[in-house]
Amino acid sequence: MNKRSVVAGNWKMNLNSLEANDLVQDLLSLKHHSARVILGVPYVYISSLARLTNGTNIEIAAQNCHHKEKGAYTGEISVNMLKSIGTDYVILGHSERREYFGEDEALILEKMQMAHQAGLKVIYCCGEPLSVREAGEQNDYVEQQLRNSLLKLDKEQMQNTIIAYEPIWAIGTGKTASADQAQDMHKHIRQLVNNQFSAEMAEETSILYGGSVKPANANELFAKADVDGGLVGGASLKAELFGPIIEAIIE
Ligand code: PGA
Numbered sequence: 001m002n003k004r005s006v007v008a009g010n011w012k013m014n015l016n017s018l019e020a021n022d023l024v025q026d027l028l029s030l031k032h033h034s035a036r037v038i039l040g041v042p043y044v045y046i047s048s049l050a051r052l053t054n055g056t057n058i059e060i061a062a063q064n065c066h067h068k069e070k071g072a073y074t075g076e077i078s079v080n081m082l083k084s085i086g087t088d089y090v091i092l093g094h095s096e097r098r099e100y101f102g103e104d105e106a107l108i109l110e111k112m113q114m115a116h117q118a119g120l121k122v123i124y125c126c127g128e129p130l131s132v133r134e135a136g137e138q139n140d141y142v143e144q145q146l147r148n149s150l151l152k153l154d155k156e157q158m159q160n161t162i163i164a165y166e167p168i169w170a171i172g173t174g175k176t177a178s179a180d181q182a183q184d185m186h187k188h189i190r191q192l193v194n195n196q197f198s199a200e201m202a203e204e205t206s207i208l209y210g211g212s213v214k215p216a217n218a219n220e221l222f223a224k225a226d227v228d229g230g231l232v233g234g235a236s237l238k239a240e241l242f243g244p245i246i247e248a249i250i251e
Helices: 017-029 043-053 079-084 095-101 105-117 130-134 138-147 155-159 179-196 199-204 215-222 239-250
Strands: 006-010 037-040 058-062 089-092 121-126 161-165 207-210 229-232
Touching (some): 006 161, 017 043, 017 058, 037 089, 079 105, 089 105, 105 121, 121 138, 130 138, 155 161, 161 179, 179 199, 179 207, 215 239
Parallel strands (some): 006 229, 037 058, 058 089, 161 207, 207 229
């Protein structure tokens, strides 16, 4: 495990309050205290889970935030609200937010800047659809995503950002990018960070792979030089699946 290593879970819109609590208790009782773990949980559980995990290796992420500081935006949640209840991270740019809620790179950039302004750290997601992968244009596609948002951050904001490469065709489909496909893209992304910021920044930035990560493929993926861990959806909902994925990062 190197200092960039992180395993993040993305619960999406799953688990009731009791189940959420039980899952975190189970994760806390596992023996992987050295791994950095981030759990992306529904807003309504953040307060209690932030208290439960305080002082442990588990940090709590929101799965979204609003791009304005405050105001008449019925039903929305601001970055300052999140910060005030113990949130550490916010996941932004997830393909489901892009697809179902029409979020584009400009909005994602606004959200990232707002989050950083409040002192939240960000997990920024990028990744190509299947048609782009089949045309072999995934590097250009992801580069364009990054150029329109992530690479516009300033140095301090970038220092507080984790990148998650999540090819859309691999999310929730059971299809995983091969370890080599993940490595190729992660190397490309790290090079872009290097060019825009510095070699040191590129060296320090965590780049996670997401898309059907499970115990059976975690070891191979995490063994790649530029794959610093995973952003895990379905398999983060069960301690017996998420536990071994966390173990895979320690090895
Ligand atoms: P998955 O989801 O692991 O269920 O494919 C990953 C994600 O959407 O972050």
